[in-house]
Amino acid sequence: MARWEPNASQRLASAALELFMERGYENTTVVDIAQRAGLAKSTFFRHFQDKRGVLFGEELMTEQLVTAIAAAPDDATPLEAVARGLGALGESLFTDERRALVTRRRAVIDAHPDLMERETLKIASLTASIARALADRGVAGPVAEAAAQLGALVLKWAYERWTEAGNEDGFGDLVRRAASDVQAAVQEV
Known part of the structure; x- marks a missing residue:
């Protein structure tokens, strides 16, 4: 997925929920979420304070x-x-x-x-x-x-x-x- 695509917040939320279901909440990092969404870690923090924020x-x-x-x-x-x-x-x-x-x-x-x-x-x-x-x-x-x-x-x-x-x-x-x-x-x- 290209980094420039719209809906970064929604993409991050979807990626996070997928990972939480696959790996568990505790075993998922912000970096994992950003990578799954095809975005940078810094983009994650522009939208959410931490992984609970998702x-x-x-x-x-x-x-x-x-x-x-x-x-x-x-x-x-x-x-x-x-x-x-x-x-x-x-x-x-x-x-x-x-x-x-x-x-x-x-x-x-x-x-x-x-x-x-x-x-x-x-x-x-x-x-x-x-x-x-x-x-x-x-x-x-x-x-x-x-x-x-x-x-x-x-x-x-x-x-x-x-x-x-x-x-x-x-x-x-x-x-x-x-x-x-x-x-x-x-x-x-």
Whole structure:
């Protein structure tokens, strides 16, 4: 693969996941990843801080989610605004074309406790960003926090279902179902 080809970040992520699955996360180096992608080590570090960074690109996810929450209709409830934001991720990050890549990512993370811990931190950061985005919409602090926590649960359920073997449902549809399930559960409490 030529070094000048576009999508270096995506190529590095794909190469990393291939190597993590083949050799294991611990036995894969940044140099291995760059070589598999046909890129220089310096290119890797222009896109990622370290090899964990390949698995945890939360900045883009947070930016898209917060933007979509802000764009939700004024009359949307806090959870509806969050569900809209999560659904928007299905149009860019959780697409059918990326499903295999994201599923491999989940398998690598689930096999390593330290990566699972990092994933938990990522979700906590994302949840805090959701609460701030809701507060920016004028939602009161406790309500924004509760809606953000419920939104994290919606994301968890949708993500788990989307990455299940044999699932072909779109991420946006799964978010809507998970949000409905969460709303029903809250009414039961």
